[in-house]
Amino acid sequence: xGEFELIxxxxxxxxxxxxxxxxxxxxxxxxxPTPGMQWVVSSDMLVEGRHFFADVDPFSLGQKSLAVNLSDxxxxxxxxxxxxxxxxxxxxEESWLEGFSKGLGEMSLRFDCPLVGGDxxxxxxxxxxxxxxxxxxxxxxxxxxxxxxxxxxxxxxxGEARAALLGIQGELNMSSELLEQLRPRLExxxxxVLLGQxxxxxxSAAMDLSDGLSGDLAKMMKASGKRAQVQTDxxxxxRAMGAALQSFSFEERLNLVATGGDxxxxxxxxxxxxxxxxxxxxxxxxxPLTRVGEVMALDTQIDGxxxxxxxxxxxxxxxxxxxxxxxxxxxxxxHFS
Amino acid sequence: xGEFELIxxxxxxxxxxxxxxxxxxxxxxxxxPTPGMQWVVSSDMLVEGRHFFADVDPFSLGQKSLAVNLSDxxxxxxxxxxxxxxxxxxxxEESWLEGFSKGLGEMSLRFDCPLVGGDxxxxxxxxxxxxxxxxxxxxxxxxxxxxxxxxxxxxxxxGEARAALLGIQGELNMSSELLEQLRPRLExxxxxVLLGQxxxxxxSAAMDLSDGLSGDLAKMMKASGKRAQVQTDxxxxxRAMGAALQSFSFEERLNLVATGGDxxxxxxxxxxxxxxxxxxxxxxxxxPLTRVGEVMALDTQIDGxxxxxxxxxxxxxxxxxxxxxxxxxxxxxxHFS
Numbered sequence: 062x063g064e065f066e067l068i069x070x071x072x073x074x075x076x077x078x079x080x081x082x083x084x085x086x087x088x089x090x091x092x093x094p095t096p097g098m099q100w101v102v103s104s105d106m107l108v109e110g111r112h113f114f115a116d117v118d119p120f121s122l123g124q125k126s127l128a129v130n131l132s133d134x135x136x137x138x139x140x141x142x143x144x145x146x147x148x149x150x151x152x153x154e155e156s157w158l159e160g161f162s163k164g165l166g167e168m169s170l171r172f173d174c175p176l177v178g179g180d181x182x183x184x185x186x187x188x189x190x191x192x193x194x195x196x197x198x199x200x201x202x203x204x205x206x207x208x209x210x211x212x213x214x215x216x217x218x219x220g221e222a223r224a225a226l227l228g229i230q231g232e233l234n235m236s237s238e239l240l241e242q243l244r245p246r247l248e249x250x251x252x253x254v255l256l257g258q259x260x261x262x263x264x265s266a267a268m269d270l271s272d273g274l275s276g277d278l279a280k281m282m283k284a285s286g287k288r289a290q291v292q293t294d295x296x297x298x299x300r301a302m303g304a305a306l307q308s309f310s311f312e313e314r315l316n317l318v319a320t321g322g323d324x325x326x327x328x329x330x331x332x333x334x335x336x337x338x339x340x341x342x343x344x345x346x347x348x349p350l351t352r353v354g355e356v357m358a359l360d361t362q363i364d365g366x367x368x369x370x371x372x373x374x375x376x377x378x379x380x381x382x383x384x385x386x387x388x389x390x391x392x393x394x395x396h397f398s
Numbered sequence: 399x400g401e402f403e404l405i406x407x408x409x410x411x412x413x414x415x416x417x418x419x420x421x422x423x424x425x426x427x428x429x430x431p432t433p434g435m436q437w438v439v440s441s442d443m444l445v446e447g448r449h450f451f452a453d454v455d456p457f458s459l460g461q462k463s464l465a466v467n468l469s470d471x472x473x474x475x476x477x478x479x480x481x482x483x484x485x486x487x488x489x490x491e492e493s494w495l496e497g498f499s500k501g502l503g504e505m506s507l508r509f510d511c512p513l514v515g516g517d518x519x520x521x522x523x524x525x526x527x528x529x530x531x532x533x534x535x536x537x538x539x540x541x542x543x544x545x546x547x548x549x550x551x552x553x554x555x556x557g558e559a560r561a562a563l564l565g566i567q568g569e570l571n572m573s574s575e576l577l578e579q580l581r582p583r584l585e586x587x588x589x590x591v592l593l594g595q596x597x598x599x600x601x602s603a604a605m606d607l608s609d610g611l612s613g614d615l616a617k618m619m620k621a622s623g624k625r626a627q628v629q630t631d632x633x634x635x636x637r638a639m640g641a642a643l644q645s646f647s648f649e650e651r652l653n654l655v656a657t658g659g660d661x662x663x664x665x666x667x668x669x670x671x672x673x674x675x676x677x678x679x680x681x682x683x684x685x686p687l688t689r690v691g692e693v694m695a696l697d698t699q700i701d702g703x704x705x706x707x708x709x710x711x712x713x714x715x716x717x718x719x720x721x722x723x724x725x726x727x728x729x730x731x732x733h734f735s
Contacts, residue, residue, distance in 0.1 A: 082436065083538070083540065087474070087540050087542070087621070088440060088470040088474055088541070089473070089474045089538070090439045091436050091437065091533070091538050092436060093436055093437075094436070096433075099428050099429060099430055099431070100428065100429045100431055101428055102428075102429070102514060102515060103426040103427070104483070104515060104517050104526070105484065105517045106484035106485070106486055106517045106524070106526055108520070108522070109521075110521075111486075111520055111521050133426050134426060136426070137425055137426045143439075145439060145440070145528055147441045147443035147484075147526045147528075148443070149443055149524060178440060179441050180441050180442045180443045182443055182445055182448060183448055184443075184445030184446075185445070185522040187443070187486060187521060187522070187524045187526075189524075191439075191482055193530075194426075196428070198430070204423075204424050205424070267425075269425055284423070284424070
C-alpha cells in the first residue's frame with residue numbers, strides 16, 4: 062500500500078463542514094475562525110518505547126495520542142476545532158493502522174475535533190499531533206494567573222496511570238483484575254475538555270497534569286510568581302489505588318501520586334469565594350474536584366519551616382497531617398534526565 | 399540538560415506581539431486571528447535517514463524543516479502566522495541544538511513566522527512541524543481549481559535537489575564545486591511564500607512540488623477533475639544542472655527533473671489571458687515562472703495518442719518536441735513504495 066492509498070483508507074474519517082472548509086488532501090487545511098474567538102494551539106509527540114510500549118493496543122494508542130493533546134486544550138478552557146497527525150511508521154501493518162485510526166477517530170468524534178491534515182512517512186514509530194481550538198478573546202486559562210490566597214484543586218484521582226505502568230512492568234504486585242481496572246487510566250485517559258471550558262471565569266490559573274503534580278504545580282507557581290502549600294492528606298486516590306498500594310507507606314504512596322505523571326487531570330487555582338461553584342461543577346460532571354492546598358505569596362512564612370528555610374525552599378511545599386513539610390523523592394518527569 | 403532548560407535555551411527565540419498573545423511556555427499558544435481571514439494549517443514530519451542524512455549541517459536542517467512547511471502555506475497563498483515544533487532527540491548534543499535552532503530561527507525571522515509552542519522528547523531523531531497562516535476568506539489557492547484551457551506553470555528550476563542528492567551519494571559524477579553550488583537546493587530550499595501570496599487572484603489552482611512534477615501534477619489534475627499535457631522541452635533546468643547532466647540523454651534528464659522531488663517550487667495553473675501578469679510577477683521576483691503545459695478536459699483527444707489510449711492513460715501526458723507522448727520511469731516519490 063502506498064502513502065496516498067494509506068491516507069485515503071485510514072485517515073479521511075473527518076468530513077468538512079462546521080467551519081472546516083478544506084480538510085485532508087490539499088497542501089493545507091482551511092478553517093473559518095469564529096468571530097470574537099482566539100486561536101489556541103498545542104503539539105505533542107509520542108515515541109515508541111518512551112511514551113508507549115510496542116505491543117500496546119493500537120485502538121487505545123489512537124485514543125491516547127489525541128487525548129493528551131486535547132488535555133492541553135482543556136487546560137486553556139478551549140473548544141477543540143481540529144487536529145493534524147504526523148505519523149512515522151516502520152512498516153504498513155494493516156491491522157495496526159485499522160485499530161489506531163479507529164481509536165483516533167473515536168476520540169475525534171467524541172470531542173468534535175476533526176482530523177484536518179497531516180503527513181505520513183516511513184521511520185521509527187512516532188506520532189506527532191497538533192491540536193487547534195478556540196476560546197473567547199482574553200478568556201483563556203493560563204498557568205500564570207494564580208493569586209495568593211487562591212485554593213488549589215485537582216480533578217479526578219492521581220497516580221493511577223503510574224500504578225498501572227508499574228503493574229505492567231511487574232514492579233508493583235497487583236491482581237490481573239486490578240491491573241485491567243487501572244490500565245485505561247494509562248492507555249486511554251479521558252481529557253477534561255468540557256470541564257476546562259466550564260472553568261473559564263472561575264479558575265484563576267490552570268494546566269494539565271502530564272508530568273506529575275509536584276513538578277507541574279511548581280511550573281504553575283513559577284509562571285504565577287507564587288508559592289504553593291499542598292495538604293498531602295487531602296489528595297484523593299482511588300479505591301483501586303488503595304488496593305494496589307496496600308503495602309506502601311504513606312510517603313511511598315504520596316511519591317507515586319504526586320510525581321507519577323501521565324494523569325491528564327486538570328490542576329487549577331480559584332478564589333476561596335468560589336468553593337460552592339467548584340463543588341457544583343464537581344456534581345455536574347460527577348468528577349471529584351479536590352481542594353489540595355493553597356496559593357501563597359512568594360515571601361510568605363510557611364507552616365513548619367523557618368522563614369529562612371522557606372525562602373530557600375522549592376515553590377511547592379508538601380505538608381503532612383501534622384503540618385510538617387515532607388520531601389518527595391522524584392520532582393517531575395523530565396524526558397532528558 | 400533537562401527538557402525544560404533545553405527549551406528555555408534553544409527554543410524561546412520568538413517574542414509575543416503581532417497577534418501572538420501567548421507563545422512557548424504555557425499548555426497552549428494563543429493567537430488573535432485577523433478579521434476577514436481564514437486559518438490555514440499544514441504539518442510535515444522529517445525523519446533521519448529518510449528526509450536527511452545523520453551528518454547534515456544542523457543549521458541547514460533547521461532551515462529546511464521550517465521551509466518545507468512554509469512551502470505548503472505558499473501553495474495556498476497564505477501569510478505565515480506561527481509554527482509549533484515537536485522534536486525527538488536521541489541525545490542532547492549542544493552543538494547540534496545550537497546549529498539547528500539557529501537555522502530554524504533564521505527561517506522563522508525571514509518569513510515572520512514565530513515559534514509558538516511544541517514538545518521535546520527522547521527518541522530517534524524526528525522533527526515534526528505544524529505551520530499556521532491565514533488567507534483572506536475564500537481566496538486560498540487549492541489543488542482543485544484548474545480549468546480546461548489554463549496554462550500550467552512552475553516556479554524556479556526543477557531537479558537540482560535530486561541532482562545534489564545523487565552527487566552526495568556518488569551516483570552522479572560532478573565536481574565538488576558544482577556539488578556545493580547545488581547543495582543548498584537540497585539542504586536549504588527557499589519556500590516561495592511571497593510568490594504564493596501574489597498568485598492569489600491570478601492562479602486558478604496551486605500546490606507545492608515536493609514529490610516531483612509528474613506525481614504532484616497528477617494529484618492536482620485528480621483534484622481538479624482534469625488532465626494535463628506537459629511540453630517537456632519547455633521545462634527549464636538550470637545551468638548547473640546542465641553541467642551535471644552532460645552525459646545524460648534527454649529522457650534520463652527529464653526523469654530526474656520531473657520525478658526527482660524535493661524541489662519546493664510552486665506548480666500552478668492560470669488562465670491564458672493572464673500571461674502578461676504572470677510574466678510581470680516573474681520579473682518582480684526575479685524568478686523564472688515557466689509555462690510548461692496546459693490543462694485539458696478529461697475527455698480531450700491528446701496529441702500523439704489515439705483517443706482510446708488517451709482515455710486510458712494517466713492524468714498527465716509528457717510530450718517530446720515532436721509532440722509524441724513519452725513514458726517516465728518513476729511516477730512520484732512515495733514514502734511507502
